[in-house]
Amino acid sequence: MLSDEAIAVRSALEAQGLETPMLDNGLSRDEKYQKISQLMTEVVSALGLDLTDDSLSETPHRIAKMYVDEIFGGLNYKNFPKIALIENKMQVREMVKVKDISFTSTCEHHFVTIDGNATVAYIPQGRIIGLSKINRIVRFFAQRPQVQERLTQQILLALQTLLQTNDVAVTMEAVHYCVKSRGVMDMNSKTQTTALGGIFKDDGRTRAEFLARY
Numbered sequence: 001m002l003s004d005e006a007i008a009v010r011s012a013l014e015a016q017g018l019e020t021p022m023l024d025n026g027l028s029r030d031e032k033y034q035k036i037s038q039l040m041t042e043v044v045s046a047l048g049l050d051l052t053d054d055s056l057s058e059t060p061h062r063i064a065k066m067y068v069d070e071i072f073g074g075l076n077y078k079n080f081p082k083i084a085l086i087e088n089k090m091q092v093r094e095m096v097k098v099k100d101i102s103f104t105s106t107c108e109h110h111f112v113t114i115d116g117n118a119t120v121a122y123i124p125q126g127r128i129i130g131l132s133k134i135n136r137i138v139r140f141f142a143q144r145p146q147v148q149e150r151l152t153q154q155i156l157l158a159l160q161t162l163l164q165t166n167d168v169a170v171t172m173e174a175v176h177y178c179v180k181s182r183g184v185m186d187m188n189s190k191t192q193t194t195a196l197g198g199i200f201k202d203d204g205r206t207r208a209e210f211l212a213r214y
């Protein structure tokens with residue numbers, strides 16, 4: 001059973017064409033784990049590694065578990081965080097900003113790590129969200145194969161849906177290990193992506209306040 005929040009967020013992403021491209025292959029969690037474990041046995045063997053070695057023998061199982069339950073756990077809406085929303089009785093009308101939310105994700109082109117920080121803000125309307133839930137939403141969408149642009153947009157739309165306001169902003173800065181540890185092998189570059197809604201898009205001062213470091 002999915003929560004009402006998970007269903008609302010998924011529908012909003014689908015309606016905007018922002019959902020991660022996924023197909024329902026009908027496999028249960030255990031069937032996914034079994035299949036990936038089997039296939040990773042093939043991968044490790046094809047690399048010419050000795051699967052009877054005690055350090056390597058559990059690697060296919062470890063990778064299958066890591067994919068299904070950990071770094072790609074955000075593909076399953078059953079893992080969508082429980083969301084605590086409270087009525088904005090205190091009439092907060094100013095920006096609430098959560099800075100430097102650390103996250104790791106996985107680049108969908110190479111399946112290697114993306115390592116970064118996110119900053120998220122919103123202007124409360126009728127509802128206020130429990131602060132840790134913002135971090136948890138970032139983490140949920142980060143635990144998917146991703147491109148950073150889509151990750152940023154998914155967090156924006158999820159929060160807009162839950163908070164029932166367009167006045168949300170997300171910025172993310174990350175190191176892509178597919179750029180750092182292979183390929184072009186750049187040690188320094190970081191990628192910044194920003195997604196702005198409502199007043200953050202329309203009003204330059206609000207945007208500047210959001211993007212200001214402190």
Ligand SMILES: Nc1nc2c(ncn2[C@@H]2O[C@H](COP(=O)(O)OP(=O)(O)OP(=O)(O)O)[C@@H](O)[C@H]2O)c(=O)[nH]1
Nearest residue numbers: 107108109110146147148149176178179182183184
């Ligand atoms: N826009 C975007 N591109 C990404 C992201 N993560 C990785 N990429 C890029 O995806 C591209 C894939 O390009 P390809 O030419 O198909 O792959 P490749 O031959 O491995 O490319 P190189 O990384 O240049 O060696 C690369 O340029 C990556 O840097 C991301 O989050 N957003």
Ligand SMILES: [Zn+2]
Nearest residue numbers: 107109110178
């Ligand atoms: Zn990549």
